[in-house]
Amino acid sequence: MAGIYIHIPFCRKKCTYCDFHFSTTFQGYRGEMLLKMIEELENRAQEIQDPIESVYFGGGTPSLLTPDEIGNFLLAIRSQFSLSTDAEITLEVNPEDLILENLDAWWRLGFNRLSIGVQTMNDELLTWMNRNHRATDTRKGLDLLQQYAFSVSIDLIFGVPQQTEADLEELLALIDTYPIAHVSAYALTQEPQTLLHHRVKTGKEPQLNDEQQVAHYRLVEQALSTRGFEHYEVSNYAKPEKRAVHNGNYWKGKAYLGLGPGAHSFDGKRTRRWNVSNNAQYLKQQDWYEEETLSADNQWNELWLTGLRTQHGVTIERIDALGGFRVEEQRMLETLIKQDKIHLQHNGYCLAQDHWLAADGISMQLFRAG
Ligand code: SF4
CATH class of the missing domain: 3.20.20.70 (Aldolase class I)
Known part of the structure; x- marks a missing residue:
């Protein structure tokens, strides 16, 4: 879909x-x-x-x-x-x-x-x-x-x-x-x-x-x-x-096609595309978008950045699909669990609701340097 x-x-x-x-x-x-x-x-x-x-x-x-x-x-x-x-x-x-x-x-x-x-x-x-x-x-x-x-x-x-x-x-x-x-x-x-x-x-x-x-x-x-x-x-x-x-x-990483000036698209795998954010240039251009292929590390970081903002969290299935935790990430996750910031629920890691306002900062602690 x-x-x-x-x-x-x-x-x-x-x-x-x-x-x-x-x-x-x-x-x-x-x-x-x-x-x-x-x-x-x-x-x-x-x-x-x-x-x-x-x-x-x-x-x-x-x-x-x-x-x-x-x-x-x-x-x-x-x-x-x-x-x-x-x-x-x-x-x-x-x-x-x-x-x-x-x-x-x-x-x-x-x-x-x-x-x-x-x-x-x-x-x-x-x-x-x-x-x-x-x-x-x-x-x-x-x-x-x-x-x-x-x-x-x-x-x-x-x-x-x-x-x-x-x-x-x-x-x-x-x-x-x-x-x-x-x-x-x-x-x-x-x-x-x-x-x-x-x-x-x-x-x-x-x-x-x-x-x-x-x-x-x-x-x-x-x-x-x-x-x-x-x-x-x-x-x-x-x-x-x-x-x-x-x-x-968007949060689940599914594919979407974004049309019009400034719109972004994602193929549901590794390719992000974005259109020029300028109406005059959009009208003149021949190519519709620029694109980048996300590295595995970027995919990992996006997974945490979007997933921890949601009630369903980051599923183990998606973590496994990206090769699972590295040793230092596993340690950081355990620390966050001990601090009651993250818990395992419904087959995924979820941010405790009273920490949602700090979601971006906490997900960054699980980022890869890339
Ligand atoms: S300028 Fe106002 S109406 Fe237009 S997109 Fe921004 S918030 Fe919406």
């Missing part, structure tokens, strides 16, 4: 904290870009032979496309790939696009999952984030959504300096009113090249506060677990049977 990721590199505004690849001045070449991306899809279809179990439209802002524009991608996918009948087909949506006309069209096109960039229900924070929507757009959209059977996921951001615990509780209370099945909760980070980074560097914004971020993380975890959500990855929570198939497959 494999997945397809379509990266729509357009946004209406630039959010304060965002370092994804997109352009806000795309109207002049919008049609040309979408045609080029479909050409890429048709040219690269032979890279994936397995049935497709997930399709994910991300970005950027895929929900700003018209239903006809989105439909053209789905037509091309259905004609070029073997799409499983129960495939998860997700559209990333900004709340301002949750209008009846779109919802009808997305449902008819075959989407069965919407991932909504709610972020917060506090309008002052939305203004600070430079988001294009307001809390009322989210509420109206979620009201409309009750007429449809989409599986609904929401994104939220915590650890924003002026955000209070009451703000987070108000947002999480949406779950009591609406049938939200999945939550992705991300700590605000200060990435280079963002407006946030510039503001912090020039003293216009305070530094992010680690203690506040930890407190918010714990609050979200607690609030969601009391509402019946399973914390199955550091940043992801799901109601039973509602884990994200697409992202889950």
